[in-house]
Amino acid sequence: MNRRAFLRLAGLSTAGLFVPRGILEFPPSVRTAMENGYNFYGLTIDDGWSSAGVDETVDTLLQSRAFGLPDASATFFFVGRLLADRGRQVFDAFGDFRSFDFGYHTMNHPAVEEVVRWSSDDWLRDMDAWVTAGLRAGLGGLLVAFARSPGGVTTDAFLEACATFDTPLMPVGWSTEPYDWHRGRILIDSGRIALAHARHSDVGILAQALLIAHAFHRVPVNLPRLWTAHKVYRRACDESWGGSAAFCPYLNPK
Numbered sequence: 209m210n211r212r213a214f215l216r217l218a219g220l221s222t223a224g225l226f227v228p229r230g231i232l233e234f235p236p237s238v239r240t241a242m243e244n245g246y247n248f249y250g251l252t253i254d255d256g257w258s259s260a261g262v263d264e265t266v267d268t269l270l271q272s273r274a275f276g277l278p279d280a281s282a283t284f285f286f287v288g289r290l291l292a293d294r295g296r297q298v299f300d301a302f303g304d305f306r307s308f309d310f311g312y313h314t315m316n317h318p319a320v321e322e323v324v325r326w327s328s329d330d331w332l333r334d335m336d337a338w339v340t341a342g343l344r345a346g347l348g349g350l351l352v353a354f355a356r357s358p359g360g361v362t363t364d365a366f367l368e369a370c371a372t373f374d375t376p377l378m379p380v381g382w383s384t385e386p387y388d389w390h391r392g393r394i395l396i397d398s399g400r401i402a403l404a405h406a407r408h409s410d411v412g413i414l415a416q417a418l419l420i421a422h423a424f425h426r427v428p429v430n431l432p433r434l435w436t437a438h439k440v441y442r443r444a445c446d447e448s449w450g451g452s453a454a455f456c457p458y459l460n461p462k
């Protein structure tokens with residue numbers, strides 16, 4: 209099936225497709241993209257306030273198989289509150305869906321005005337509480353070394369805590385943000401990190417974005433897989449092009 213036929217099947221057209229750019233500016237130490245040669249993009253899903261919203265989101269990822277998409281994988285930046293409240297039941301939501309892991313997103317998702325005042329000790333205490341909640345929920349092997357703050361807040365205290373936590377955390381932002389999703393018909397570019405939320409109101413647009421990306425041969429993966437793909441290509445470029453990414457055709461597509 210060609211791209212147009214595929215999109216027609218999904219009730220979409222290429223007219224009006226746009227490639228979003230995040231509105232928030234992140235400092236260079238916070239990754240919003242990881243270039244790679246596989247057309248992978250990172251799918252991240254935040255918050256998880258309601259069990260129903262989590263269930264619906266996972267169902268959407270599972271249903272995407274019915275459209276011939278390869279298994280979508282995703283990194284879930286859940287609040288620690290959900291992990292603490294649901295414990296081992298967190299796994300119930302995932303059922304047949306196997307390709308997932310979790311990144312740090314605070315215990316209780318404080319308001320931006322509050323979280324900008326946190327010291328690095330405040331962050332470290334919260335990271336500890338979040339990891340403890342995850343371990344108690346039995347998620348040990350699925351807690352990955354990525355961190356995202358509420359609202360994408362990037363203070364020096366947050367970055368310092370990420371760097372000095374027991375297992376250092378890599379701060380990640382996003383290049384496709386919630387406002388973009390609700391404009392519809394978005395095409396997520398290769399290497400980009402997309403942010404969605406585990407809630408009812410986002411499920412339709414998430415399904416649409418997955419289909420559009422698939423029509424353009426872009427594959428949603430979780431962050432560990434995106435990071436590995438990125439490292440492989442950096443290394444290939446470094447070895448083949450004298451250590452200068454500036455000449456690497458993979459990192460500098462024409």
Ligand SMILES: [Zn+2]
Pocket residue numbers: 254255313317357358359
């Ligand atoms: Zn959030």
